[in-house]
Amino acid sequence: xxxxxxxxxxxxxxxxxxxxxxxxxxxxxxxxxxxxxxxxxxxxxxxxxxxxxxxxxxxxxxxxxxxxxxxxxxxxxxxxxxxxxxxxxxxxxxxxxxxxxxxxxxxxxxxxxxxxxxxxxxxxxxxxxxxxxxxxxxxxxxxxxxxxxxxxxxxxxxxxxxxxxxxxxxxxxxxxxxxxxxxxxxxxxxxxxxxxxxxxxxxxxxxxxxxxxxxxxxxxxxxxxxxxxxxxxxxxxxxxxxxxxxxxxxxxxxxxxxxxxxxxxxxxxxxxxxxxxxxxxxxxxxxxxxxxxxxxxxxxxxxxxxxxxxxxxxxxxxxxxxxxxxxxxxxxxxxxxxxxxxxxxxxxxxxxxxxxxxxxxxxxxxxxxxxxxxxxxxxxxxxxxxxxxxxxxxxxxxxxxxxxxxxx
Amino acid sequence: xxxxxxxxxxxxxxxxxxxxxxxxxxxxxxxxxxxxxxxxxxxxxxxxxxxxxxxxxxxxxxxxxxxxxxxxxxxxxxxxxxxxxxxxxxxxxxxxxxxxxxxxxxxxxxxxxxxxxxxxxxxxxxxxxxxxxxxxxxxxxxxxxx
Numbered sequence: 085x086x087x088x089x090x091x092x093x094x095x096x097x098x099x100x101x102x103x104x105x106x107x108x109x110x111x112x113x114x115x116x117x118x119x120x121x122x123x124x125x126x127x128x129x130x131x132x133x134x135x136x137x138x139x140x141x142x143x144x145x146x147x148x149x150x151x152x153x154x155x156x157x158x159x160x161x162x163x164x165x166x167x168x169x170x171x172x173x174x175x176x177x178x179x180x181x182x183x184x185x186x187x188x189x190x191x192x193x194x195x196x197x198x199x200x201x202x203x204x205x206x207x208x209x210x211x212x213x214x215x216x217x218x219x220x221x222x223x224x225x226x227x228x229x230x231x232x233x234x235x236x237x238x239x240x241x242x243x244x245x246x247x248x249x250x251x252x253x254x255x256x257x258x259x260x261x262x263x264x265x266x267x268x269x270x271x272x273x274x275x276x277x278x279x280x281x282x283x284x285x286x287x288x289x290x291x292x293x294x295x296x297x298x299x300x301x302x303x304x305x306x307x308x309x310x311x312x313x314x315x316x317x318x319x320x321x322x323x324x325x326x327x328x329x330x331x332x333x334x335x336x337x338x339x340x341x342x343x344x345x346x347x348x349x350x351x352x353x354x355x356x357x358x359x360x361x362x363x364x365x366x367x368x369x370x371x372x373x374x375x376x377x378x379x380x381x382x383x384x385x386x387x388x389x390x391x392x393x394x395x396x397x398x399x400x401x402x403x404x405x406x407x408x409x410x411x412x413x414x415x416x417x418x419x420x421x422x423x424x425x426x427x428x429x430x431x432x433x434x435x436x437x438x439x440x441x442x443x444x445x446x447x448x449x450x451x452x453x454x455x456x457x458x459x460x461x462x463x464x465x466x467x468x469x470x471x472x473x474x475x476x477x478x479x480x481x482x483x484x485x486x487x488x489x490x491x492x
Numbered sequence: 493x494x495x496x497x498x499x500x501x502x503x504x505x506x507x508x509x510x511x512x513x514x515x516x517x518x519x520x521x522x523x524x525x526x527x528x529x530x531x532x533x534x535x536x537x538x539x540x541x542x543x544x545x546x547x548x549x550x551x552x553x554x555x556x557x558x559x560x561x562x563x564x565x566x567x568x569x570x571x572x573x574x575x576x577x578x579x580x581x582x583x584x585x586x587x588x589x590x591x592x593x594x595x596x597x598x599x600x601x602x603x604x605x606x607x608x609x610x611x612x613x614x615x616x617x618x619x620x621x622x623x624x625x626x627x628x629x630x631x632x633x634x635x636x637x638x
Binding site: 107431437447448449492 | 515516519520523546547548549568569570571572607613614
């Protein structure tokens, strides 16, 4: 492999949008938890695809279609390698994390969930990992059980063990919490679930760009993530699933590509991965995802993890001294973000003023209303980091918060 | 051209804001307006009167006196509340028809348009819609007395 890219200025220079000014101030982009910015290589891959390669994939005999198919299927192999899946057909392209969870809720649910069964989630899940299960439970007469969290925003493993029962059919939990930053001990939790033959889905949306993920080492049954939070395009994501489970599951959507043969009497479904990929997929999104993985590999997770951990530590040490600032989520193992509230100042107000200063943070409930209710806050201010963020930007955030405090 | 009462009030606010040189001054003024007084009595802060924005919450109460609509409103976010106080200043005490017809262009002129964008999800867009719906309901009532 060529030499790794570890100079922040060089990394930043690859992101055209970071040159922008917002409200007359240089952009400080700290909303990476919502979506990351895209490097030139991803933008070029997308643009080049439409300029030179565009064609519909699979079954086309002409050159362009063959080339597009190979390019798209190469990305599947790249993803396989990236998450160390056993087979490339265990990589299902989806529209994103939400799409992946809905696919499993629908197809796994159709095949395996009966009346009276239980699905276990945690109290720190994103709405995307709550609502599809609620909908499934409603359809099947199943029950959604919720593992509580501590005031630090952590899971209690003993409590977890207690909630797993003979009726638990699936456990779905977040790898890294989007509103608290908590890194859950998913390996241990999967092991505990497997001792009772219960499959586990991991929502990796906030983990995939921060930490290396090895689905075989984790022994995850399903692992879902989005390209757009890992420097790739929006509208594309991945559902990793173990071959055996995916084979047993009912198809998701019906349409082209997911079939072997169709008559009005009977349709034979296609093999993996196509069985779950009805219709023309987001081909260019997949191409962009491939470029995003190349980008991450060109830096390496050693650097990414060290840099982001350093930024988080620095942010906590700087923000801690601000009077009236309270962190929401103080788990021992945390990744990539700080979430906080300011005494007597609404997160919305904080966000509006920070935006005027060119600082993009996220405010509100972060699609985790149960978490906000638990901490009894209307929302939080969240600064989430990516590999291109700098300590100077954290300093600007701290200065911005000082300004906010003076104004209110 | 006849200048309506709403337009008069809008003009007053535009002049008031023209004194400020930059966004900081403007926002400090709005924050001041937001802080000035609780616009709605606590007992009216009920779920019935709550308009849920994704970012901030807004309460709105309306009543009719002498064929005019009077609004009181509130929010948990101060900037939202400051803008509410401007909207209430303009719309409260006007006739239903005037309220229904106004386009509140003054918000744009004083540089606060972004707060009335649906993407802000601060509850303000829904609040303005609700104010107009109240006005419409009151007008219907006035035209068709029981």
